[in-house]
């Protein structure tokens with residue numbers, strides 16, 4: 157029995173999709189515990205590139221059952237568009253199941269996401285505009301719509317009416333928009349009902365029963381630690397808990413069942429959207445990482461902000477997630493750059509911080525303190541064992557391991573499924 161959580165350790169786009177794909181072939185279930193179609197997970201299989209948004213990347217694994225967990229927010233239009241797109245390319249999504257407790261994104265959530273961002277002006281979060289925040293807000297505010305509501309039309313209608321009674325006041329009076337007709341929203345959901353019904357299951361029961369029977373479950377987190385609504389750079393975060401505790405809540409698997417927590421970490425750092433980012437680069441190196449690393453957001457097409465590896469952030473992520481292992485991705489992007497700076501601590505208004513400062517204001521003022529390591533010049537994209545790596549790459553990884561609070565078990569040397577060095581196999585933990 158293995159219950160493995162994959163967690164983004166930075167601000168997202170670390171390569172969680174690729175990590176899922178590598179392990180997905182050896183597990184029975186891949187469950188997405190949080191987020192919605194704000195994610196963008198890229199998987200490259202045999203030269204073919206797939207970009208998953210709402211679906212777990214595990215949908216590409218031949219034998220695993222992909223599940224959208226209770227902690228997710230599901231946009232039905234995006235769900236079926238993505239399924240149709242995959243099937244048109246020959247991939248099979250027929251095994252996909254959805255927890256009855258997951259919440260559904262309504263068209264008015266997307267409207268609210270966009271108008272709220274506009275209203276915030278300079279203080280906007282830079283969301284993906286997919287309605288994620290407003291859907292989670294309704295979940296916590298107890299006026300959300302759950303996937304299981306599709307199974308009871310009169311309940312669904314009542315819930316839409318009561319949500320809109322309040323939302324329409326906000327849309328009309330605060331944002332000067334037209335009121336939304338509850339019937340239109342009801343019809344929108346019912347137009348997907350026939351396709352959705354057979355996919356709805358008690359996922360929490362099924363996953364626990366599978367684990368009790370010795371099966372293997374992988375939890376593929378979306379977003380990342382620094383975007384976590386509790387542990388991230390609030391308010392510049394998403395509205396779910398992408399940390400490991402959130403993966404337990406979002407899939408209904410208790411913490412005592414977890415066998416590994418695998419933190420996915422780029423060999424440098426990127427961020428999409430607004431918010432503090434101490435090691436961000438505004439010079440030619442920022443541009444170098446952006447272009448060489450192909451750092452463009454899958455979901456919104458925005459260029460990702462780029463910076464050096466931040467080990468203060470890595471230690472923080474290791475702590476709040478309880479990482480058992482790390483997967484360092486995109487090491488190949490650093491080949492041939494001469495020297496690699498690593499952020500080892502922050503200077504905040506003249507005071508050295510080796511660990512994450514207490515307040516967000518301090519984090520906003522954090523200036524990285526760097527040490528540098530020499531880079532290697534050899535092409536590493538063909539390396540398949542740690543020993544095959546050049547000595548300078550080994551030194552860089554060893555230093556990251558010393559600084560980052562968990563052992564490095566996987567190293568990515570290219571986007572392909574096979575371009576991975578396995579040092580420890582988390583299935584054996």
Ligand code: GDP
Pocket residue numbers: 164168169170171172173174195196197198199200450454484485486487488489567568569570571572
């Ligand atoms: P996710 O959101 O965490 O799944 O990550 P994304 O898919 O949004 O972004 C990661 C990008 O890096 C994708 O384009 C991957 O194909 C690519 N990638 C993943 N691992 C590696 C690696 O080790 N080397 C290189 N060069 N690219 C990688």
Ligand code: IMO
Pocket residue numbers: 164167168169170194195196197281282283284285286287288289377378379380383392393394395427428429430
């Ligand atoms: P994956 O799973 C990177 C960011 C958005 C924005 C903030 C809030 O591919 O790593 P939201 O639409 O969630 O309310 O936006 O979070 N964001 C991501 N950034 N990767 C992601 O997902 C992200 N999902 C959300 O850019 O700053």
Ligand code: MG
Pocket residue numbers: 168169170195196197198454
């Ligand atoms: Mg992504």
